[in-house]
Amino acid sequence: MPRSNVRRRTAAVAAVIGLALSGSVLTAPAAQAAPKLTWKETALKENLKKDGSRSFQLYHHPHNIGAVTWAADPLVGIWTGDTLYINDKRSDGYYVVGQVKQVSTGKTIININTKGKTAPSEVKKTKNLKEGTKIQFRACIKKGSTNHGCTSWFSAKA
Incomplete structure (x- = not known):
């Protein structure tokens, strides 16, 4: 496999992992504030x-x-x-x-x-x-x- 294809696939996998991780951070529940x-x-x-x-x-x-x-x-x-x-x-x-x-x-x-x-x-x-x-x-x-x-x-x- 040519080097450029390996780099593209590696970049694509890294991008998917990055999106998956950022999505889990964005959907984490907000901290509950203490009642006033x-x-x-x-x-x-x-x-x-x-x-x-x-x-x-x-x-x-x-x-x-x-x-x-x-x-x-x-x-x-x-x-x-x-x-x-x-x-x-x-x-x-x-x-x-x-x-x-x-x-x-x-x-x-x-x-x-x-x-x-x-x-x-x-x-x-x-x-x-x-x-x-x-x-x-x-x-x-x-x-x-x-x-x-x-x-x-x-x-x-x-």
Whole structure:
């Protein structure tokens, strides 16, 4: 067989193999993005908002996965004051982290999570603060050591 025919056949086989490989790369499934964390403020009575309490429902699209609540003052039978509550509603491998920082110092004064707890679960931490102390709080969603998003920092007070 002449050399030019061998080269053409070799080039043709290489081209077919190249197309086959590029086709498999092009048809590989796309990586799945982690669900996005969103939140919505929970309607609290006006007197609770005035005292500095706030609450947010957490959504890891499309599911309601938990909540984060700052309770500024005690509400008999429901919550103690100056307390951060976090709830994890789903057994999905993710866990909720709650953080509170004091605005005047920027220092984190509460850092709690639901890691390792069977859902539904609630974790709370109380910190007795001087009345009117400005704080900020937020929630984050994690799986293992990977952070899958945090809410904004919400302003509240003790």
